[in-house]
Amino acid sequence: xxxxxxxxxxxxAFEATMVAGSVSGAATALSVSQPSVSxxxxxxxxxxxxxxxxxxxxxxxxxxxxxxxxxxVSKTFHGARNLIMAAxxxxxxxxGVVRIGTLAAMSFKIVPAAIQQLRTRFPEARTTIAVRSSxxxxxxxxxxxxxxxxxxxxxxxxxxxxxxxxxxxxxxxxDERHPLAGRDQVRLEDFARYPFVSLGELYFRRNRDGxxxxxxxxxxxxxxxxxxxxxxxLVRGGQSLAVVxxxxxxxxxxxxxxxxxxxxxxxxxxxxxxxxxxxxxxAAGKVIETMTDLIGRG
Numbered sequence: 001x002x003x004x005x006x007x008x009x010x011x012x013a014f015e016a017t018m019v020a021g022s023v024s025g026a027a028t029a030l031s032v033s034q035p036s037v038s039x040x041x042x043x044x045x046x047x048x049x050x051x052x053x054x055x056x057x058x059x060x061x062x063x064x065x066x067x068x069x070x071x072x073v074s075k076t077f078h079g080a081r082n083l084i085m086a087a088x089x090x091x092x093x094x095x096g097v098v099r100i101g102t103l104a105a106m107s108f109k110i111v112p113a114a115i116q117q118l119r120t121r122f123p124e125a126r127t128t129i130a131v132r133s134s135x136x137x138x139x140x141x142x143x144x145x146x147x148x149x150x151x152x153x154x155x156x157x158x159x160x161x162x163x164x165x166x167x168x169x170x171x172x173x174x175d176e177r178h179p180l181a182g183r184d185q186v187r188l189e190d191f192a193r194y195p196f197v198s199l200g201e202l203y204f205r206r207n208r209d210g211x212x213x214x215x216x217x218x219x220x221x222x223x224x225x226x227x228x229x230x231x232x233x234l235v236r237g238g239q240s241l242a243v244v245x246x247x248x249x250x251x252x253x254x255x256x257x258x259x260x261x262x263x264x265x266x267x268x269x270x271x272x273x274x275x276x277x278x279x280x281x282x283a284a285g286k287v288i289e290t291m292t293d294l295i296g297r298g
Contacts, residue, residue, distance in 0.1 A: 006047050011073055013040035014052065018070045023060065097126045098283045101137035102150040105228055106270065106295075108251035111150065114290040118283065125283050141273050147284040150291070153269035154206065161276040163288060166295045170266040171259045173232055173242050173249045178258070186241070186262045188216055195222045197231045197242040204243075209264040213243060232257055270295070 016026035017037065027034045045052050052066035062070065098118070102111050107129065115127050132140070134151035141149040142159035153165050172186040180186060180194075196217035203226075204210030225231055228244035232252040235242050245268040249259040272288055274280050280288070 006044070007040075010040045010044040010047070011076065013037045014044055014070070015073050015077055017041065017053075017060065018062065018066075018073075021060075097128060098281070098287055099128045099130075099145070099147045100150070100287065101130050101132050101140050101146040101148070103134065103137075103152060103270065104131050105245045105247045105268075106150045106291075107131050108229070108248060110247060110291055110294050113294055114287050117290045118286055122283070122286075127287075138273065141275055144275050144278060147274065147281065148288060148291075149273035151271055151273060153271040157271070157273060159276060160273040162271045162273055164292050164295075165269060165271045167267050167269045168246045170243050170262070170264075170268050171246050171249050172262050173235055173244055173252065173257050173259050174240070175236055175238060176256050176258050178239060178241075180241070180260070181258050183260060186260045188212060188263060191241055191243075192216045192220060194220070195238070195240040196220050197223045197225065197234045197240050199228065199231060199242075199244065200224050200226055202226070204266065207266060210266045213264055213266065 012030060013026060013036075016029045017023060020026045020029055023034050023037045023041070027037045030037065041052065048069070050065045050069055051063050052069060053060040054063055055061075100111060100115075111129060115129075118125055118127070130137075130140075130146070134155040137146065137149040137151050138155060138157060138160055140146035149160065153167075172191075174180060178194075180190060183190075191213060198204070198214070198217065198221045201214065204214045222240060223231075223234055225234070228242075228248035229252070231242035231244050232248060234240060236252075236256055243262065243264075243266060246259070247268075249257070253259055272291060274284070274288070
């Protein structure tokens with residue numbers, strides 16, 4: 001027996017003959033000549049040492065060995081077809097997992113919307129989402145534990161590649177019954193008149209207007225926190241004001257808050273990161289494309 005000499009073409013010819021019931025039928029199915037099929041069958045019998053067909057009555061009749069061997073060949077071809085289907089599904093984004101690390105601000109609307117668009121076209125694609133700090137996300141992307149990172153643009157991007165950066169101005173949020181709710185814009189002096197919920201010096205000391213806001217609200221700051229969603233929660237139902245990123249503010253506008261432009265320039269900058277040593281998968285690329293569009297449209 002020379003099992004090392006078995007070829008895919010031999011197995012294809014054998015399976016096609018078993019399915020068609022004749023050499024001519026197998027030749028038609030494989031788009032080859034009948035002599036080619038006959039030769040492949042003979043070579044298969046020589047290589048396996050099996051008598052696969054009874055040829056004594058002018059037609060091919062599978063022997064017991066042929067039937068047993070066909071069962072094994074069928075399993076092999078079934079597995080091969082499954083591999084082909086799997087490859088097609090992976091190529092078409094029907095399989096695979098996209099791992100996303102994101103700031104809390106982008107987890108309310110932007111990331112979920114991107115995932116929903118991905119699942120609309122590719123319902124079998126899976127995603128995982130982790131809300132973490134920017135430094136943790138960068139480390140995870142660099143270690144290839146996360147495919148896409150959405151981070152504060154002010155952090156180090158060591159061992160990662162920034163594919164897009166966006167800048168939007170921060171906004172003022174307040175309860176919908178607040179005395180300033182009818183204003184088109186909130187001025188610096190307005191912040192000094194009402195309790196202020198601050199995101200802290202790390203958020204505001206990055207630029208001159210942020211520093212001005214900290215100075216103007218030093219006497220009436222009632223809480224120092226570090227998450228925009230907590231600031232939004234604290235101003236609901238009261239007289240307090242807060243300045244937060246526009247994405248979190250937009251989400252909370254559905255829950256009794258209003259957002260207003262300010263005369264201050266306090267930018268909120270975010271970046272999308274990928275690993276700088278590995279190619280971005282097709283599914284991850286689709287998520288990045290969608291998020292870029294959503295953030296760009298604001």
